[in-house]
Amino acid sequence: MGRTLATVLVVVLIILAALFFLIRKPSIAAVETPAASSFSAEQVERGRVLAGIGNCATCHTTAEDKPYAGGRDFPTGFGTLYSTNITPHPENGIGRWSRDAFVRSMREGIARDGSYLYPAFPYTHFKNLSDEDLDALYAYLMTLEPVAYTPPENAMHFPFNLRFLQWGWQLLFFDSKPIQPDPQQSDEWNRGAYLAEGAGHCTACHSPRNLFGAEKKGRAYAGALIDNWYAPALNPEQPVPVHWDTDTLYSYLREGRADYQGVAVGSMGEVVHRGLQRAPDSDIHALAAYLASLAGPAKVDGAARRAGELIEAAHRRTDGDRSHGENLYISACAACHYNAANNPMALRAELSLNSAVTAGDPTNLLRVLLQGVPADEGSPGIVMPDFASLSNADIASLAQFLRKRANLPPWEGLDKRLEELRQTLGQAASHAGEKQ
Ligand code: HEC
Ligand code: HEC
Ligand code: HEC
Structure with missing residues (x-):
């Protein structure tokens, strides 16, 4: 009996020692700071x-x-x-x-x-x-x-x-193996993949994570909440009705705006306006080529025609039924966001084509309404006023009208999300205008 116990103890000690050596990483000697x-x-x-x-x-x-x-x-x-x-x-x-x-x-x-x-x-x-x-x-x-x-x-x-x-x-x-170039793809595509998966770490925000905070395998670019912004899907599940292509992606990543899909605000505003600003044009083209391939094959009908049809349909849904949400849209938003069907402009972000409205998660629309887009966020020097003084009920009617206008079902759990965001942003809900 005593022998068995001793053997077990020795085996356990050996396993512990082996684990210790496996886990332990050596320190690397300090050096003098290298001269510039x-x-x-x-x-x-x-x-x-x-x-x-x-x-x-x-x-x-x-x-x-x-x-x-x-x-x-x-x-x-x-x-x-x-x-x-x-x-x-x-x-x-x-x-x-x-x-x-x-x-x-x-x-x-x-x-x-x-x-x-x-x-x-x-x-x-x-x-x-x-x-x-x-x-x-x-x-x-x-x-x-x-x-x-x-x-x-x-x-x-x-x-x-x-x-x-x-x-x-x-x-x-963690798989420490670095990304390998894909010989089936062009040099430009491979450069884009290297930038997106390496330095750019795009999936760190755009992929959902598991309970342990690791990006879910097989769900790359499927969209995720990050720091109370929603980074939309960029894979074939992307929520924008006019899918991203190399031209729109180039203009979004270079200028922070694309005519059909809108502008980069929130954390993506920083990625574009601070992060990618110094990157050479060739790198932005490479990123666009790689990301466009994630979206799957291009749609048959041209982007401009599809955008035009969708905008016309949205105009028809603003049909003057004078619902509360429609009235709010017309009085508070349309002056800056109304587009002619044949000429949508990025800085008048067409809300029926925009992921802030068309994504399954309302976070980005709610945040933009609660905070606006100050001059130093989003496009430099361009401002969108905030609508934090609207009551939660007003914001909800407006948001659900925008969903209807984009031919989408109402968001579920909208009120709860709005309350949470007000709290996170330190805003007391305004009840101005609500019936007592
Ligand atoms: C998404 C946020 C994020 C980004 C982007 C990021 N870092 Fe960090 N970095 C951190 C955090 C958080 C830590 C601390 C991790 C810890 O304490 O274990 C860290 C730690 C480090 C460390 C270890 C330093 C130390 O004293 O232990 C280095 C080196 C580093 N980062 C370099 C970089 C470089 C270079 C870049 C850009 C190419 C970068 N980081 C981008 C969040 C970030
Ligand atoms: C720090 C988090 C973060 C990182 C890193 C990030 N993104 Fe984003 N991205 C976002 C958020 C949040 C949005 C939504 C912004 C908005 O609606 O204006 C977004 C939006 C986008 C969009 C527009 C999607 C749509 O449908 O509206 C594209 C395209 C995009 N990102 C590409 C990239 C690329 C390429 C990279 C890597 C170079 C990247 N992102 C890195 C957070 C991030
Ligand atoms: C005074 C003009 C103005 C008004 C009024 C206005 N907006 Fe905006 N909005 C803008 C501008 C300009 C931007 C782009 C900001 C940037 O790029 O920095 C913007 C951006 C947005 C975005 C972000 C789009 C994206 O691509 O991520 C959303 C969503 C939005 N507005 C919704 C609304 C809604 C809803 C209303 C009505 C309650 C409204 N806006 C009223 C000017 C306005």
């Missing part, structure tokens, strides 16, 4: 463009005067995480990280000291970046102004605060 002059201007510029495409600044900046110094909060179901300081400050930032330590973090999600990083940091996408692109990003980050700022401590609940548990997450959900 050790990088070529060309490399730094390439890194700047990539940092834009990767939206590094959006997640790693909380104050304009402290770019890349971290501190942005990421509320998760398991507690709150804060982004880190990635300026080359030797104590607060990554100034003592060697190129190899940086590359390991981007490809394997392991920090310099060997601890596991959480996948709120999209290393699950950045692993696809080439050596040259990672070198360029490293060069760019190391030439930033070092900022002496320490982000708040993470507040993850036990046991999720134990970083080594990420080993299990990686085992289940």
Whole structure:
């Protein structure tokens, strides 16, 4: 009996030791911060463009005067995480990280000291970046102004605060193999795939996630809620009735607007107007070519004709029945959003063709109504006023009228979602105009 127990103990110890060595990652020695002059201007510029495409600044900046110094909060179901300081400050930032330590973090999600990083940091996408692109990003980050700022401590609940548990997450959900070019496709398409799946991490917002926060396999680009915005499907399930093609995608990703599908607001406004701004035209064309292929084969009838027919049908549904929703649309929205059927214009976003109205989730329409689109969001300098002072009942009638106008069934759960969003945005529901 004593013998058996001893054997079991030894086996358990061996398994634990083996697991420990499997899980444990070595720390990588600290280095002196490399001198800015050790990088070529060309490399730094390439890194700047990539940092834009990767939206590094959006997640790693909380104050304009402290770019890349971290501190942005990421509320998760398991507690709150804060982004880190990635300026080359030797104590607060990554100034003592060697190129190899940086590359390991981007490809394997392991920090310099060997601890596991959480996948709120999209290393699950950045692993696809080439050596040259990672070198360029490293060069760019190391030439930033070092900022002496320490982000708040993470507040993850036990046991999720134990970083080594990420080993299990990686085992289940992370495939470290980088994306391979598809020889059946053009160079442009492959470039687009590399940008979208790598630096651009488009599916990080556009794909639904499972309970553990990993993107669901087989549901890439199927649309998802993220930070209280809805990133619409871009696969064949896309909610826009005039499907995206290379021309409309190019104009949306370059200018932030497309004549039939509308404008980029919310987090997508940042992606376009801050992130992709410095990317060369060839890269935007490549992204458009790749994304257009996700939508499936182009529709037979031309986009312009289909848009025209749909707008005419929407005009017929604004039939003067003087429902409350229709009256609100005509008095509050039509002045800026009415389009002639043969000439819809992006900045007059045609609401019957727009995913804010046609998606199964009302979040984007409600947010735009509650917050408007200030001059520094969406298209630079262009403003849409907010309608937060409308009562919840008014907003609901208006929203359901817009659904009817686009020939779609009413949204379910609209009132609840509206209440939630008011709360998230810190707005008290207005009851002005409601009968007592
Ligand atoms: C969606 C938000 C998001 C984006 C986009 C993002 N990061 Fe991060 N990043 C984070 C978070 C959150 C952490 C902290 C993770 C943790 O503590 O485990 C982090 C951590 C890191 C780390 C580890 C630093 C350390 O001190 O441990 C590096 C390096 C890094 N990011 C670089 C980048 C670069 C380069 C880009 C752009 C190409 C980028 N990040 C884009 C959210 C983001
Ligand atoms: C931080 C989250 C986020 C990231 C990253 C992101 N998107 Fe988006 N995207 C959104 C949101 C939110 C919307 C809805 C914006 C709106 O309605 O104006 C959107 C809208 C879009 C649309 C318009 C869809 C429609 O039907 O209205 C396209 C096209 C698009 N994104 C492409 C991309 C591409 C390409 C990338 C990667 C380079 C990307 N997105 C990365 C959040 C994101
Ligand atoms: C004074 C003009 C004006 C009025 C009135 C107005 N809008 Fe807008 N709206 C705009 C502009 C301009 C934009 C584009 C903003 C940008 O690109 O920054 C916009 C954007 C939007 C978007 C985002 C579209 C997208 O593609 O993501 C929605 C949805 C929207 N408006 C709905 C409405 C509704 C509903 C009303 C009526 C309650 C309304 N707007 C009233 C000017 C207006």
